[in-house]
Every structure is written in C-alpha cells, then in structure tokens.
Amino acid sequence: MGSAPKGGSPRHSMVEVGGVELGLWRWFEEPDGYPQMASTPLVGLHGFTGAGLDFQPLVDCLGTPFLAPDLLGHGSSAAPAWAEPYAMAPRLERLADLISRSCPSPPVLLGYSMGGRIALQFAVRYPELLSGLVLVGATPGIQEMDLAARRRRDDEDLARRIEQDGMPWFVEYWRAQPVIRSQERILPLHRQAMKERRLQNRPLGLAQTLRGIGTGHMKPVWQEMATLEVPVLLMTGAEDEPFSAIAASMDAVLPRSLAVRVEEAGHCAHLEQPAATARCIQSFLAQSVPLTAGMRSSSDREEPTETREADAPAESKHRVSSVVLAALSLLMALLAVGPGAWAQTGQAAFPIVNGQEEPEFPAVVALGAEFNGNAFSACTGTLITPRIVLSAAHCGGDLPLEAIVDFGRAFFGPSVDAPTEVLTFEDLVSHEDYEELESSLGGSRGRNDISVLVLEFEASAQPLWFRRAEVTEDHLGVELTSIGFGATAGGGGGGGVKRSAVLTLDALDEQFLISLSDSNENAANICGGDSGGPQVVFDGQRWVQWGVHSWGDSNCVAMSGSTRTDLVSDWLLDRIEEVHGTRDVCDINSLYDDGFCDDMCDELDPDCVEESAEDDDSGASSPSDPLGCGGCAVSGSSGVPPHLSGSHRSWPVACFLVLFALSRSTRRSTWHAFCNRKAQNLLGVQDAYLPPSSLSRCDHPTGLQCVRCCGGASGSAC
Incomplete structure (x- = not known):
C-alpha cells in the first residue's frame, strides 16, 4: 500500500565502451554502483536529438532502477568524425557490453523512436540479455526498397543542412515537424531543459547518426521479430496515428506482445503523459501474467501487414482492441x-x-x-x-x-x-x-x-x-x-x-x-x-x-x-x-430500524428513539441545558436535519466547540444519544461529554446557541 519520492537526482558518469566514451545517467543506485534491485531495472534509449536525462519525468513516475546512456553523437557522449562507430552493429555491441557491466540482472530495455529502433534490433540479436522490451513510437524498419532509398536521400539532405546551418537552425526546424509538435504538452521546465540540451548537441554527431542508423539505413526486422520470445510492450500516443498503425502490425507479428495507446499524447507519449505511461510500464514490470494471458500463440498470429489500424478488417481490429483494453483494465491499480x-x-x-x-x-x-x-x-x-x-x-x-x-x-x-x-x-x-x-x-x-x-x-x-x-x-x-x-x-x-x-x-x-x-x-x-x-x-x-x-x-x-x-x-x-x-x-x-442507531441518516432512525428512551430517565431540562441534552447541545433554527451542522475545532485547554442544529419538533430525549455519540466519535475523545456544570454558554455568529465542551476544565477556563 503506498508511494513515495520517486526518481530524484540521477548520477552522471562517463564510461568507455567499445573504444568510445558514453555519458551514462543512473537513478536509484546503491553505493556499490549497481542499481537498486527491489524491482526489475530499466535501460532507456532516447530519441534522435535527445539525451538520457530526457527520461527524468518518466523516472519520477516509475520509481524503478533506471539507466539511460547518451547515445553516440548525443549529449555528453563522444561524437567522432569517422562513420564506423555510428553504424547499427557496433552500437548493439557497445550496448550489450554496457548492459553486462551495469546491470546485475537482465533489464527491460525501453526505447523511444530512434532508441526504439535500436532496442528492437538489440532484442532480436541479444534476447538472452533482456527480460522485456518496451517500445514507444518505434518501427521495425521500412520493407519497401524504394521507400527506404527515398528516406536515405532525405536523411542525407538533413544531415548536410545540420552541418551547414548548425544547431540553432536545426532545433527550430525540428520543433516545427508535425510529429514533434505534440511535445508542447511536456511540462514547460522540462521542455525548456530538453531544448537547451538539444542546442548543446554537436552538428557532426547528429549528421553521422542520420547516416548510420536513420530509418532508411536500418535493416528491417519484421521477419526476425516473429520468433522473438521476449515480452514486448508496444506503446504509442493515441494521436500518433502512423506509429499506432505500425504498432498494431507489430502486435500481429510478435509472439508475446501487448499494444497500448496513451490518450492525449502524440509521438513522445512517455514525456507528454509520463504518469499514464508509467502505469502501463509498472504493470509490465510487476508481473508477467498480463503479458501471457492476453497474448496469442504464434500459431494464432497473422502475417505481417502494413495496414493502418483504421483500415484493418473488423475482426482484426476487435482482436487487437480486446487485448489492449484488457491490458489497460489490468493497469488500473x-x-x-x-x-x-x-x-x-x-x-x-x-x-x-x-x-x-x-x-x-x-x-x-x-x-x-x-x-x-x-x-x-x-x-x-x-x-x-x-x-x-x-x-x-x-x-x-x-x-x-x-x-x-x-x-x-x-x-x-x-x-x-x-x-x-x-x-x-x-x-x-x-x-x-x-x-x-x-x-x-x-x-x-x-x-x-x-x-x-x-x-x-x-x-x-x-x-x-x-x-x-x-x-x-x-x-x-x-x-x-x-x-x-x-x-x-x-x-x-x-x-x-x-x-x-x-x-x-x-x-x-x-x-x-x-x-x-x-x-x-x-x-x-x-x-x-x-x-x-x-x-x-x-x-x-x-x-x-x-x-x-x-x-x-x-x-x-x-x-x-x-x-x-x-x-x-x-x-x-x-x-x-x-x-x-x-x-x-x-x-x-x-439501515433504518435495523437494531442500530444510525444518527447520520436523513430521517430519524427509529432505533435512535428507542435507544434514547432507555437512556433518558427524566427528560428534564436545566437553565444551562435547555434541551436536556446532558450539556452538549444547542437550540436554534427549526427544520434542520439532525446532523452535525458545523465541524469542531480546537480551543485552548483541549476545548472543543460543537454545533448542533436541532429541529424543534424532535423530542429532546432523542438528542442525548446523538450528542453523546457525536462528542465521543467525531471529536475522537472518549470522555468529552460533560455535564452542564462544567460548560459555559456562548453566542454563535449564526444565531445558534452553543456550548463549549472543555476537557475537564470549567467553563471559565475556555
């Protein structure tokens, strides 16, 4: 039962992996350098132009051991001039080395956009190093050769422009892209910090990244992922229709997958709606059951398809939707x-x-x-x-x-x-x-x-x-x-x-x-x-x-x-x-007439009348207790339901002010039980109900007459 401070401040360090230096951000770390192992660790791979620190809002919600490197060419990591380190194969080798050195148990690999492409490629090549895979706005690659070639040309044009015009131009250009506009939902302080980090990137590092692992350069893995037995959570923003359609197609291919859409989010769902994203991931980490009960066996899978979900056959749409909705229901808690x-x-x-x-x-x-x-x-x-x-x-x-x-x-x-x-x-x-x-x-x-x-x-x-x-x-x-x-x-x-x-x-x-x-x-x-x-x-x-x-x-x-x-x-x-x-x-x-006096009912419970009749010997009143209510009572406006009409508050010397609005038509003997119960239960004091001799009268601003019940003290002490 509970929740507390989450991600906190990460520790940054530089590590040499595969001959290049990478910046590494760690959250929830023990003194010996390993992440806290109360739950499965995550390794996050950021998107193009991003940095490991971009995951901070998500980590704040997750409260899970988390490591996030600045990918090569980004943030505090190296940005070498030569092209070879930027290719996919050496990147995957460095990531395998980093995970083996940094995680004492197989982590869940979380990748966003470009980081998602790397994460999927890594899972296909090194499935034994992972316990799960979370992909946010990711794709297995472009299968059509002509489309891939066109994308390579576009990436090369953008790479040259970045090298020519520098980061200030590129940051504004990138911000204006339709797929990026929904990031305006990200909290302003974090969005500004992300912008400042983008401006610190080196043009050469981003340009070489486009040339090394741009979508057009990446080998598609649609067929390879059909045999991937690692559990996969596919997440997209509900407004990110292109990648939601890709996720639906991936869900039809992967043997153990779950596709979830995050409402009111676009491409960057994990930062636009970090709490909702964290809930899904927490369920994914908490138990493997939701990732098996709602999954289809490989024999039930359909062939890969590029069909957008909106155009998919009704049966397929219902199947995907059913799994998603069931998964979401499981995530409520x-x-x-x-x-x-x-x-x-x-x-x-x-x-x-x-x-x-x-x-x-x-x-x-x-x-x-x-x-x-x-x-x-x-x-x-x-x-x-x-x-x-x-x-x-x-x-x-x-x-x-x-x-x-x-x-x-x-x-x-x-x-x-x-x-x-x-x-x-x-x-x-x-x-x-x-x-x-x-x-x-x-x-x-x-x-x-x-x-x-x-x-x-x-x-x-x-x-x-x-x-x-x-x-x-x-x-x-x-x-x-x-x-x-x-x-x-x-x-x-x-x-x-x-x-x-x-x-x-x-x-x-x-x-x-x-x-x-x-x-x-x-x-x-x-x-x-x-x-x-x-x-x-x-x-x-x-x-x-x-x-x-x-x-x-x-x-x-x-x-x-x-x-x-x-x-x-x-x-x-x-x-x-x-x-x-x-x-x-x-x-x-x-609850009326059920054998218990329920003094919070809208009408007078007959059980309260019977109980009060037994308790009230005389029903007599006194000058300081006009309604015979044992001292803790008021007289006032008529026709008010028999409820506590105002809350109590403390007075000096443990003194309480109790206000009751009593109906004149109600027998005064009934209120002995009400007052006693109110004083004991609502004030949280067992002996708060005092005789008239220890009370003093006062006039309440509303015109109701009231008494102060002072814990054993005389009326004057109040």
Missing part, C-alpha cells in the same frame, strides 16, 4: 500515487506493506479484469451502496467504457483467487474536476481523485458509510485502517490478497489525508494495487470511510495520501441519487 516525486498507488496485483491479511471488511473489493479464464487485480474499491463501488479516478477513469464493461470485475472476498462473489460493471463515472498527478518533482499531487463504478447487479455485502462531516486538524493522530489488495513492497509481489494496516493521520491538506510510514507500526503504508481502497475509522458503532487511497511513494516506504471523502461527499450523493433515485443512504442500505 498502478496509479494510486501522485505526480512529481510521487506515483499513483495502483500497481497491478500487490498488497499493503507491513500489514496483515484481512478476513473482514466484505465491502472492500478488488478491482481488476477477467479474460481467458484468468483473473487479475489492479486497484481496490469500497461498496458504498449495493450497486456503487467507490474508488480512485486514476483507476481506469481514462479507459474506454467498453473496456470496463467487457473486462472489468469487482472481486468480493479475501482474495482474487478465491472470491465469494464476482460482479461486472455497467458504468464508471469519474469526478469531472479530477486532475492527475504531475510527474515532475514538486508537481501537483492532483485533485478529486475519485470515481464510482456502477455494478450491473446488486452485491450481497453490506456497504460502508463514507464520512460527510469535515475532517480538521483536531483529528491529527487519529488511527486510520487502510485496506487494499495491493503490493507488500515497492517492487511488487503478493498482490490480489486483502490486507489491512493501521496508519496514523499525520497531516491534512485541501485534498488529502496524509500518513507518514515512520508514524505507523512496522512502518506500514499503502502500495501498488491499493489505489482506490478505503481508509476507515471505527466511530464506536460502525466503520466509516474517511479517505480513498490516491498516491504514495514508489517504494512504499515513506508516505501516502488519500482523497478526503468529506470534501467530495456532495458529489458522491449526486451519483448515488442518479443510480438509486434518492440521496438517503440509510434507505438504500436498509
């Missing part, structure tokens, strides 16, 4: 952490860190996908009505609805492998003002990370309350029980099992309940796959949900944040009314 140094906590199929298996809380469900007879969890949710599951917006809110309906599942019970009930969805609604985490350091943690999934049929589990009264700083230190089906560690593993841990409410902001691992027993916290799960507090009678897991540090060892339900309660009630035709949760959840 990878998002539960925020941007900047944070990550969404939804990594697929992991559990709470340093918690324990949880046999109770039947309303807490695993959210995931089911296809080909296999079930996977990605996020967590909470049943708040028989047909509504509350979760995080980043858990699939950007997926097509048909993906949720076709593949999405709510798994009730202690684990995904042994569910007591599995239900499907008919709708998903995310908060209209949801803002995703930003991936850059210091970026926003997002807003309104909340969504509801509407079940096709009613669930049998008893739903949970969600808190509507304001949470204030007086609640700091309250113990929050976090529940989820997520990871037991930042590197993944152990997911799909319901776990819980007791966290401490250490801080509040305008959106989140924040918990520091150091404050929690056994340094417990949330982790990948816990996204969307609840943070609950026992109010003396029942468990009430206070928060929805949203973000945490990528290693699940520092801190986490959960969206406050008190801030989104009106939005939730609107969604409830849309589904059930009423906002009365007590009526929907059959």
Whole structure:
C-alpha cells in the first residue's frame, strides 16, 4: 500500500565502451554502483536529438532502477568524425557490453523512436540479455526498397543542412515537424531543459547518426521479430496515428506482445503523459501474467501487414482492441500515487506493506479484469451502496467504457483467487474536476481523485458509510485502517490478497489525508494495487470511510495520501441519487430500524428513539441545558436535519466547540444519544461529554446557541 519520492537526482558518469566514451545517467543506485534491485531495472534509449536525462519525468513516475546512456553523437557522449562507430552493429555491441557491466540482472530495455529502433534490433540479436522490451513510437524498419532509398536521400539532405546551418537552425526546424509538435504538452521546465540540451548537441554527431542508423539505413526486422520470445510492450500516443498503425502490425507479428495507446499524447507519449505511461510500464514490470494471458500463440498470429489500424478488417481490429483494453483494465491499480516525486498507488496485483491479511471488511473489493479464464487485480474499491463501488479516478477513469464493461470485475472476498462473489460493471463515472498527478518533482499531487463504478447487479455485502462531516486538524493522530489488495513492497509481489494496516493521520491538506510510514507500526503504508481502497475509522458503532487511497511513494516506504471523502461527499450523493433515485443512504442500505442507531441518516432512525428512551430517565431540562441534552447541545433554527451542522475545532485547554442544529419538533430525549455519540466519535475523545456544570454558554455568529465542551476544565477556563 503506498508511494513515495520517486526518481530524484540521477548520477552522471562517463564510461568507455567499445573504444568510445558514453555519458551514462543512473537513478536509484546503491553505493556499490549497481542499481537498486527491489524491482526489475530499466535501460532507456532516447530519441534522435535527445539525451538520457530526457527520461527524468518518466523516472519520477516509475520509481524503478533506471539507466539511460547518451547515445553516440548525443549529449555528453563522444561524437567522432569517422562513420564506423555510428553504424547499427557496433552500437548493439557497445550496448550489450554496457548492459553486462551495469546491470546485475537482465533489464527491460525501453526505447523511444530512434532508441526504439535500436532496442528492437538489440532484442532480436541479444534476447538472452533482456527480460522485456518496451517500445514507444518505434518501427521495425521500412520493407519497401524504394521507400527506404527515398528516406536515405532525405536523411542525407538533413544531415548536410545540420552541418551547414548548425544547431540553432536545426532545433527550430525540428520543433516545427508535425510529429514533434505534440511535445508542447511536456511540462514547460522540462521542455525548456530538453531544448537547451538539444542546442548543446554537436552538428557532426547528429549528421553521422542520420547516416548510420536513420530509418532508411536500418535493416528491417519484421521477419526476425516473429520468433522473438521476449515480452514486448508496444506503446504509442493515441494521436500518433502512423506509429499506432505500425504498432498494431507489430502486435500481429510478435509472439508475446501487448499494444497500448496513451490518450492525449502524440509521438513522445512517455514525456507528454509520463504518469499514464508509467502505469502501463509498472504493470509490465510487476508481473508477467498480463503479458501471457492476453497474448496469442504464434500459431494464432497473422502475417505481417502494413495496414493502418483504421483500415484493418473488423475482426482484426476487435482482436487487437480486446487485448489492449484488457491490458489497460489490468493497469488500473498502478496509479494510486501522485505526480512529481510521487506515483499513483495502483500497481497491478500487490498488497499493503507491513500489514496483515484481512478476513473482514466484505465491502472492500478488488478491482481488476477477467479474460481467458484468468483473473487479475489492479486497484481496490469500497461498496458504498449495493450497486456503487467507490474508488480512485486514476483507476481506469481514462479507459474506454467498453473496456470496463467487457473486462472489468469487482472481486468480493479475501482474495482474487478465491472470491465469494464476482460482479461486472455497467458504468464508471469519474469526478469531472479530477486532475492527475504531475510527474515532475514538486508537481501537483492532483485533485478529486475519485470515481464510482456502477455494478450491473446488486452485491450481497453490506456497504460502508463514507464520512460527510469535515475532517480538521483536531483529528491529527487519529488511527486510520487502510485496506487494499495491493503490493507488500515497492517492487511488487503478493498482490490480489486483502490486507489491512493501521496508519496514523499525520497531516491534512485541501485534498488529502496524509500518513507518514515512520508514524505507523512496522512502518506500514499503502502500495501498488491499493489505489482506490478505503481508509476507515471505527466511530464506536460502525466503520466509516474517511479517505480513498490516491498516491504514495514508489517504494512504499515513506508516505501516502488519500482523497478526503468529506470534501467530495456532495458529489458522491449526486451519483448515488442518479443510480438509486434518492440521496438517503440509510434507505438504500436498509439501515433504518435495523437494531442500530444510525444518527447520520436523513430521517430519524427509529432505533435512535428507542435507544434514547432507555437512556433518558427524566427528560428534564436545566437553565444551562435547555434541551436536556446532558450539556452538549444547542437550540436554534427549526427544520434542520439532525446532523452535525458545523465541524469542531480546537480551543485552548483541549476545548472543543460543537454545533448542533436541532429541529424543534424532535423530542429532546432523542438528542442525548446523538450528542453523546457525536462528542465521543467525531471529536475522537472518549470522555468529552460533560455535564452542564462544567460548560459555559456562548453566542454563535449564526444565531445558534452553543456550548463549549472543555476537557475537564470549567467553563471559565475556555
């Protein structure tokens, strides 16, 4: 269960490989020089004109051991004048040497555009050195000889122009290219840093790169990759139609592949939408299951085709789309952490860190996908009505609805492998003002990370309350029980099992309940796959949900944040009314006259009247307690529902201000029980309910009369 500071500052070094010096950027490195091995390392290969440091926004979201060289002719690496080192073969040999020296275990190779072409060629030649392959906007090469020859001529013309006019001209020329324009989405500070790095490139290095490994010079590997057994994740921006069509054709050829489109992104998807890209990659790294369950065997593959997806036969389009949507459904949980140094906590199929298996809380469900007879969890949710599951917006809110309906599942019970009930969805609604985490350091943690999934049929589990009264700083230190089906560690593993841990409410902001691992027993916290799960507090009678897991540090060892339900309660009630035709949760959840006094109902619960009648011996009032409410009461405007109308706040000497708006038509004896429960549960103080003799009266600005409940002190001490 959790998320924390991510990529941080990389270490730069120069290494000699194959007779040339290359600049190397390393993130998450141990003192002995090897990357941290809590999870599979990645090696990133940047695009033309780029540098290894370009991956910073993505690394911030990933929180994974990451190495990225400046490719020959780029950045801090050498830019020799002779042509031979720039060819593909020596590049692959140097990369094999670099990986063998730098990675203690086979990494996942991630390549973007030109780097993707190199990565695919490398995987074909050295598959034993890799555990996986991620390609962003890449191509296996041009098969038609005349088109390849034309591309070589164009590359040579551009190479000469770069040598002639220099980097300032080229940077502006490159920026104006249609395939590059979508990079305007990249965060301004990072985009400016990328521009400055491009300007530092040497014209000769870029020109020789075009002549050595330009697309027209590269040997196509369409046939060779048909036997590649390394798992491959094919990623493209949804707006990058040419490369999305290429990815669909590649997906039809590769034996073990998954094609995913990133919404609101063009060619440079990993930097335009780093958080969304990271979620897909995190799922890819977390488990191999999504890369086998949704894959077709080689015998099911179609012949390679250059057909664009938009023109592909309907059957082929549906097959590719189904795999993509299923994969995306599995990725929902990878998002539960925020941007900047944070990550969404939804990594697929992991559990709470340093918690324990949880046999109770039947309303807490695993959210995931089911296809080909296999079930996977990605996020967590909470049943708040028989047909509504509350979760995080980043858990699939950007997926097509048909993906949720076709593949999405709510798994009730202690684990995904042994569910007591599995239900499907008919709708998903995310908060209209949801803002995703930003991936850059210091970026926003997002807003309104909340969504509801509407079940096709009613669930049998008893739903949970969600808190509507304001949470204030007086609640700091309250113990929050976090529940989820997520990871037991930042590197993944152990997911799909319901776990819980007791966290401490250490801080509040305008959106989140924040918990520091150091404050929690056994340094417990949330982790990948816990996204969307609840943070609950026992109010003396029942468990009430206070928060929805949203973000945490990528290693699940520092801190986490959960969206406050008190801030989104009106939005939730609107969604409830849309589904059930009423906002009365007590009526929907059959809580009236169920043997328990539910004082948060829209109408007076008969159980509260019976309970108060037993508690109230005299019903007599006193001058300082006009309603016979034992001291913690107010008199005021009539016709106001029996709810806490304002939040409490602290006063000197542990003094609390409690406001209640009481209906004059309500029997005063009923409110003894209400006041007692409010004082104990909402104030978080067991003995906060004081007799009239220890209270002083005051006039509230609204005209309501109120009392200050001072922890054992006299009224004058307040």
